[in-house]
Amino acid sequence: MELLRPESAEAASAALGNGSVALAGGTELVPLLRDGIVRAEKLVELRDVVPRGFDGTRIGAGTTLAELEVDPQIPQALREACSLAASPQLRSMSTLGGNLLQATRCWYWRLNFPCYLHGGDVCHAKAGQHREHAIFGSDRCASAHPSDPAAALLALGARLHTTARELPLSELYRLPTDDNRDVTALEPGELILELDVPQPEASVYLKAMERRKWSFALVGVAAARFADGVRLALAGVAPVPWALSSPDALEQATPLPGTAYKVDIARALIRRAVEAVGAPRSA
């Protein structure tokens, strides 16, 4: 395997594809390589080309979760979501951009079952074990997106700057379809460079886990209060981070038999999150 160290984002973009895979913090990629889920002939090191650090509401995609979780400039929901992701060792390596592209923990996918997400015809989780799986968007694939920061950024209304365009975070994600099994809309070679994260009046991230620390969200709820209202987004409930237009939108959930309890958890957590951020000042 070869390691490339391009000197510009453009050069990095050009180097990707054809067996070349982007490497940032490596906390996501290395296990996927080891498990044979991602195959790579070349790794393209992004550390020198993707911005790191933050200035006002602009955050470099190469900023580590550990850097974000402690800074008072960063909205509370994002700080909390970063601090609740993985363990300190991983957070000191993992980047925000990489975290947004985190793969599901669905074990059928991880064990390389020929599942829908891998290009197959069926979602094995639906007929099999799916206690950790989706309550939304699970028509074709019932996996759950694991990223805590993605839910926080979605509620905060973050916008992305990539090597190709500017787009709202909500448009980064897509549900897999028959002709495209990706859960992101990034074009080949497109890199996330920076994020604009609006400052809310108040925000919070609440995360229900099976262990009191260091585990993936059963349900994570981010709430951000802006002058025009409270925005909500959920982690661990759909193949992609899931925005809710209102608390009542939860009742549109389509859980599997084994994930119905997640609707109950989400309902209580949403109520608590909304209460925590309070009513908009203008209201």
Place this chain on the structure above:
Amino acid sequence: MNAPARTLELGRVGESVKRVDAIPKVTGEFAYSSDLFAAGMLWGHTVRSPHAHALIEEVDISEAVGMAGVHAVLTHTDVPGAKAYGLEFADQPVLAIERVRYFGEPVAIVAAEHPEQARRAAERIRVAYEPLEPVVDPERATEQEPIHDGRPTAGHGFRDDPRPNVVRSIVIRHGDPDAQGEVTVSGVYELGIQDQAFLGPESGLAVPDGEGGVDVYVATQWLHVDRDQVAPCLGLDPEQVRIHLSGVGGAFGGREDLSMQIHASMLALHTNRPVKMVYNREESFVGHIHRHPAKIWMEHRAKRDGKLVNVRARILLDGGAYASSSAAVTANASAFACGPYAVENALVECACVYTNNPPCGAMRGFGAVQSCFAHEAQMDKLGAELGMDPVELRLRNALAPGDSLPTGQKITGSFPAAEVIRRAAALPIPEPEELPRDALRLPGGSGNTTRGEGVRRGVGFAVGFKNVCYSEGFDDSTAARVRLAASDDGIAAVVHCAAAEVGQGVVNVILQTARTELDLDEVVLGSATTSSVGSAGSASASRMTWMAAGAVQLACRAAKDELERRGGDLEHGETIDVERVYHHRPTTPLDRETGQVTGDGAHVAYICAAMRVVAEVDVELGLTRVVWIGTAQDVGKAVNPQAVYGQIEGGIAQGLGLALMEEIQTQDGLITNASFTDYLIPTTLDMPPVEAQLVEEPEPDAPYGVKGVGEPPTVVSTAAVASALRDATGRQLTRVPVRPDEIVGLP
């Protein structure tokens, strides 16, 4: 490669002494078996089955053998001696022959210069499988095709059970199994598969001795029985295989069975180079046996005053693909099915079956954990039915010396069940904490999920027991050797004992015993190895303190007698070297039809514990916080009290893990969560403070009155935590681990 001889700060039996391995472990200087290194060594790698059940049509190694750095690629045809091994029954192939029976079963092995070369060569070994339908439902296993030819466990004095795939079945009939009570409660209880989850994965180094034999440095629990399984498979005499204990990173029963010992030895003898093997975490999950998952039906019949009249139980254990120690686990689950209660009538039916699920065997608590979860749930249910205080109900039925177990064995010696119940119940429980509180002091922990909303508090209680030492006529002994020599300051002693230090603190037990017996400060413990001393038996069944203290005591007293015979002093260069073997009192098998004791009795002695748990549950989210645990444990005599407290806390953590989160998930026999990312074990945040009381009622037959301490906390804590969650939620909670989905949605 030998670990240095070990010394510790001075201490006699009964004194708290810092563990000799404590500082090196917390500072990262302790050498684990994965740190072993030898000049010129090769790295071994195992090719494992991706199927839970399949026929092997062909193994093509041709591409792998010629790869760079590869020195050996071996399959079952290269096993020099016996093709199969096993702790009790040789039903497990060294390398699969014609058929694989579980996910991860070893099929071929590779040795190469670099671990990555070995791994890549392993990828190039082409194994053609014809998948078979796996037997995965233990309830159907006895009606499906047998997964083993013949009946590997038949003819060992067990009850004849002609159904397919039965490892062992036991029926215990005691008194009148039809006796009626005034109140009846029943329930069905389930436990998932728990993993030992030791932090040091399987690893070791095999070094050829140049004369056809091999030295194996390995993290294990029982050196001599490793040797007795390895040597026949290598076609060697036992003396040609020397097993040396290397640094053990936890065991909990999971190192009783062999892992890489034969494989590394085969590769070492084949290449005439040292060969090291280290499993990674995922491989460790498939590379060792687990705790038996169980489904248990129980019915308790009692009088209105709470006195038990009759207990009826049916227990089904899933043994997985190979027998391991399943037969003994079956016996334990049956013998202790009624709990530490006097019951005049009982009918216990227990079966363990072969399936294509992950193999199960020894794990801390060994059958008693499963039964305790069920009988204590039943006692809670009975208490609720009778409107009786749970502690009072348990005291009323507490088993005492002179009473009989359902196997008919009369309790002799120390059995302070009532005392541990009284002491645990008397521990004051903490007052509810005021709100607001830090999220870390609420259910949901760091997830910041509640400020108090939805939180209910519950208090649980449980009692449990099990045996110390092996049973049913399987009477393994322990040898110790003491060598006295003149030193500048008088007499110095070196002790040899093959007891495996698996983190439980047996090194301290040995040295404290020797110092006490010899009344000497200058005592050194040699490395544990098969080459310098006889078998110590296994570091399991809570037996090692008792047995090692017994053996070291005997050897020390013999050495002292000899010293006195020689006038009380040694000349420079003069030595005394004695080895003694300690036996506990003998045990005898159960009657194969009635499950009743024959002869002296099936068990040597018992250890019991009672536990009180305070828990808080956020009933809207199903998240929990164990707030506090108080326990009283019957330990006989604490040799090193500080270490005993450590064992109690560690044992509780493991049982709490099973109660709340630990479970190996399978899909058609495949393990789906073989990592510490997906198989959760408790963190320090999940563990509450523990207040432990030691009940020291000496065991009459044992050295200093010691018993054992490792298992009771694990046996009881799963049941006790579940009891507290029941009290908080009002739900039955009949399955562990208790997951949020079984709690949420409470009215």
